[in-house]
Amino acid sequence: MYRIRRFAVRHARTFEWVYVRFEAALVALDPLFRRIGYHRLERPVAAVEKLTKGLLFDCRMCGQCVLSSTGMSCPMNCPKNLRNGPCGGVRPGGFCEVDPQMHCVWVMAWEGAARMRDGARINDVQPPVDRSLEGSSSWLRVVREKAVRPTGPTDAPRGTMARAFSQARAHEPSAAPLAPEPRPAADGKPRR
Amino acid sequence: MNSNPPVDLAPWQPSYDPPPPGHVSGSRLERVLRQGRFAVTAELNPPDSADPADVFAAARPLAQVADAINATDASGANCHMSSIGISALLTRAGIGTVYQISCRDRNRIAIQGDVLGAAAMGVRNVLCLTGDGVGVGDQPGARPVFDLDSISLLRTIRTMRDDGVFLSGRRITSPPRMFLGAAENPCITPLDWRPDRLAKKVEAGADFIQTNYIFDIPTFERFMARVRDLGLDKRVFILAGVGPLASAKAARWMRNHVPGVHIPDAVIARMERATDPGEEGKRLCIELIQQIRQIAGVSGVHVMAYRREHLVSEIIAQSGVRQDHLSD
Numbered sequence: 379m380y381r382i383r384r385f386a387v388r389h390a391r392t393f394e395w396v397y398v399r400f401e402a403a404l405v406a407l408d409p410l411f412r413r414i415g416y417h418r419l420e421r422p423v424a425a426v427e428k429l430t431k432g433l434l435f436d437c438r439m440c441g442q443c444v445l446s447s448t449g450m451s452c453p454m455n456c457p458k459n460l461r462n463g464p465c466g467g468v469r470p471g472g473f474c475e476v477d478p479q480m481h482c483v484w485v486m487a488w489e490g491a492a493r494m495r496d497g498a499r500i501n502d503v504q505p506p507v508d509r510s511l512e513g514s515s516s517w518l519r520v521v522r523e524k525a526v527r528p529t530g531p532t533d534a535p536r537g538t539m540a541r542a543f544s545q546a547r548a549h550e551p552s553a554a555p556l557a558p559e560p561r562p563a564a565d566g567k568p569r570r
Numbered sequence: 571m572n573s574n575p576p577v578d579l580a581p582w583q584p585s586y587d588p589p590p591p592g593h594v595s596g597s598r599l600e601r602v603l604r605q606g607r608f609a610v611t612a613e614l615n616p617p618d619s620a621d622p623a624d625v626f627a628a629a630r631p632l633a634q635v636a637d638a639i640n641a642t643d644a645s646g647a648n649c650h651m652s653s654i655g656i657s658a659l660l661t662r663a664g665i666g667t668v669y670q671i672s673c674r675d676r677n678r679i680a681i682q683g684d685v686l687g688a689a690a691m692g693v694r695n696v697l698c699l700t701g702d703g704v705g706v707g708d709q710p711g712a713r714p715v716f717d718l719d720s721i722s723l724l725r726t727i728r729t730m731r732d733d734g735v736f737l738s739g740r741r742i743t744s745p746p747r748m749f750l751g752a753a754e755n756p757c758i759t760p761l762d763w764r765p766d767r768l769a770k771k772v773e774a775g776a777d778f779i780q781t782n783y784i785f786d787i788p789t790f791e792r793f794m795a796r797v798r799d800l801g802l803d804k805r806v807f808i809l810a811g812v813g814p815l816a817s818a819k820a821a822r823w824m825r826n827h828v829p830g831v832h833i834p835d836a837v838i839a840r841m842e843r844a845t846d847p848g849e850e851g852k853r854l855c856i857e858l859i860q861q862i863r864q865i866a867g868v869s870g871v872h873v874m875a876y877r878r879e880h881l882v883s884e885i886i887a888q889s890g891v892r893q894d895h896l897s898d
Contacts, residue, residue: 534739
């Protein structure tokens with residue numbers, strides 16, 4: 379919802395505080411998640427994530443959440459899907475070039491970032507999204523990236539993306555993930 | 571079986587020479603800027619035609635004064651001849667070009683391939699743009715792509731150029747030698763963070779910046795002061811955008827219909843008062859160039875004279891900014 383989305387940006391610092399603790403708890407649960415199997419958790423966790431983040435941030439489930447680096451304003455709500463905004467078309471008063479009724483997602487992002495403790499992360503150059511991860515849980519991806527240091531050779535596409543956007547990866551590892559994707563659940567459709 | 575006559579490809583294969591030391595592309599624009607001379611670029615109005623003669627006719631008034639001519643990529647989401655086509659034609663005629671890429675119409679696969687294609691045809695400057703939304707153009711039903719944005723596009727081409735790989739990690743045997751450009755819009759909301767976003771573009775790989783129209787000198791001066799505080803003027807060449815207004819009516823239309831154009835009321839009032847608006851627009855443009863020239867950290871101007879291209883060489887000559895360009 380647009381109004382809740384704007385509320386979240388106004389309270390970006392509180393949401394940051396909450397998320398930092400929530401993420402730490404999730405990362406601590408990695409051994410349990412591994413016992414259960416990430417592939418089994420994927421669908422239920424993604425459903426919860428979609429519900430909560432959908433309500434709070436109008437989350438589009440890109441699977442590579444960077445809210446902590448974008449002032450709690452979801453960049454996927456930008457009609458141009460900018461991951462490094464705002465564009466040069468912002469209207470007077472901070473309204474969107476494409477949808478003049480809407481406040482620019484990225485003007486809100488910079489406002490939100492200014493309120494956050496680690497707001498300087500908005501200066502990181504974010505990589506393009508990996509469309510094949512759309513619909514998957516970003517929470518679980520973050521846990522896999524943060525709990526396990528990748529060992530052995532990583533595949534070339536992911537390795538290149540992680541190197542080319544190393545600063546973004548340092549703060550938001552799921553933006554340029556290296557950990558292997560879980561094998562698809564038995565009843566789930568394998569993702570392309 | 572094969573009855574085709576033998577083909578002599580030698581004349582079609584210019585050598586792919588490395589750039590001079592300290593340069594990334596060797597383009598004329600890059601050389602002029604690195605020598606510390608005041609650079610001039612100009613925007614070409616792309617033809618709605620497949621005839622190369624129309625491209626050269628559009629380029630002729632600009633080629634005498636510009637260090638590089640920008641070939642726009644469906645600007646305003648209006649369909650015209652492609653930037654890569656225009657860039658290739660002009661490059662072969664010995665005219666430096668800035669190949670513009672908008673993220674609106676092509677995905678990362680198409681863009682990376684086009685960058686290699688453009689480099690192979692001799693194009694040495696590229697401007698990375700996000701692009702206007704499709705809704706303002708002549709075919710608003712088109713699917714907007716926006717797979718990359720201007721900043722991830724900059725980093726993508728820099729990775730191709732400096733690391734010699736595609737984003738997939740696959741090796742490029744001869745990397746594209748491109749002088750990397752980006753746009754900036756110093757007089758548009760959010761004014762406070764525009765310099766910070768410029769910093770991101772520099773961090774992503776921009777070597778030069780071409781700004782949107784500057785009609786508001788005080789706002790641009792505040793922007794440049796912050797740019798200097800951030801030390802960005804030492805890391806990137808900034809070319810300020812200027813252009814002659816045709817009339818008060820045209821100025822108002824641009825302000826209301828072209829995304830990202832800021833024209834103060836005082837400028838429009840001045841155009842309204844003028845007895846000869848065309849002449850006034852030219853004089854205003856010359857004055858703006860002279861004021862911009864005095865601002866520390868500005869390396870050149872980018873002239874966008876839509877349908878007034880015939881005025882560009884006169885404007886540059888009368889502004890006096892080319893006095894350091896004695897030869898070449």
